């Protein structure tokens with residue numbers, strides 16, 4: 144059954160101590176309804192709600208129900224609308240999207256909403272991310288997995304040394320970056336070129352957390368986080384929310400003409416799950432994207448615009464390889480040659496990516512979809528990819544060993 148994205152919305156991302164979870168949820172839901180041209184959400188049959196960190200702020204269970212209750216009270220959603228709470232770290236929003244899509248496909252909903260809401264920035268506890276991942280990683284035997292890459296990384300001149308002031312996520316990506324440099328000859332300048340490209344893209348994204356262009360030299364000179372990564376190559380701590388509304392073809396036919404015209408078709412949605420053996424295999428992205436290409440009857444050469452999970456700028460290099468947009472090991476040179484910049488062969492992260500746009504975990508996957516829907520509608524203004532018809536999202540979540548625990552690939556197509 145065809146599934147259509149009829150609304151997509153992302154709140155401004157950033158350090159937003161003024162906005163609590165309910166306020167961010169309201170922003171996302173009212174925003175997506177307005178985007179879809181709906182006066183209210185009373186026709187929504189089901190809501191899938193993603194969050195990872197609300198426990199830190201005192202809300203452990205039924206997180207979405209609590210955040211959505213004021214909207215039910217205000218008459219924006221029907222009483223008794225079911226809410227499904229999901230958690231998938233940085234891919235939580237994509238998991239919520241999958242839930243909404245599956246309900247439409249199964250016929251249990253005609254109109255389904257996916258929402259992701261997150262608050263990471265705590266002025267009273269700036270190391271909250273570090274604490275969460277450190278606790279979780281103990282049970283994943285992190286050191287055993289890091290050892291697999293550590294020797295190669297050391298040979299590249301970047302021996303792993305645990306340090307304060309950063310979460311272990313940045314360490315795992317630093318080690319992978321060093322391994323890539325040693326194995327393929329990728330340079331730190333190429334990683335910095337990816338960061339500089341995304342910071343330049345974010346200048347044109349009014350919702351982005353950081354909208355200041357940076358040169359390669361400025362990126363390299365920024366605060367060291369975990370060698371070879373500097374701060375300007377790392378996703379920041381962010382608050383924000385995003386939402387996507389999906390429906391079936393029969394429902395689409397009943398909606399206002401402007402909503403129908405701006406609707407985007409889902410061509411493929413594939414997930415893969417992590418294992419403890421990832422260090423011995425290609426990333427989760429490779430099997431996921433191969434299935435997605437087969438499902439859509441498309442290949443990498445058909446993709447016009449991409450949003451990838453650049454938790455660090457190194458990740459973008461690796462993911463462009465795993466998505467088959469360039470040869471394995473060639474991601475650094477591909478980016479440095481401008482192929483992934485706006486105006487290049489296949490623009491990647493026109494939104495600015497996680498590094499500049501921000502990375503409020505559970506909202507991230509849905510914000511990527513918002514960007515791609517905006518691009519396919521031709522509404523992205525100064526960051527528009529000319530003639531974009533097919534778009535691809537890659538969103539990773541959590542970490543098992545050294546790679547993600549969840550990978551989501553979504554392919555979207557412009558209608559008409």
Ligand SMILES: CC(=O)CC(=O)SCCNC(=O)CCNC(=O)[C@H](O)C(C)(C)COP(=O)(O)OP(=O)(O)OC[C@H]1O[C@@H](n2cnc3c(N)ncnc32)[C@H](O)[C@@H]1OP(=O)(O)O
Pocket residue numbers: 158232233234272308309310312313353366368374375376377378379380454498499502539540541542547
């Ligand atoms: C495993 C998965 O599930 C997959 C994943 O995605 S893992 C990723 C999950 N996210 C993370 O782990 C977050 C990683 N990032 C961090 O922990 C921190 O941002 C950091 C350690 C990299 C830097 O922390 P810090 O040094 O304390 O910097 P911070 O105080 O936040 O920022 C200071 C200034 O630097 C600048 N800055 C920070 N990050 C920046 C960035 N990415 N780009 C540009 N400028 C930046 C800003 O001017 C900022 O000023 P504001 O406070 O006004 O925003």
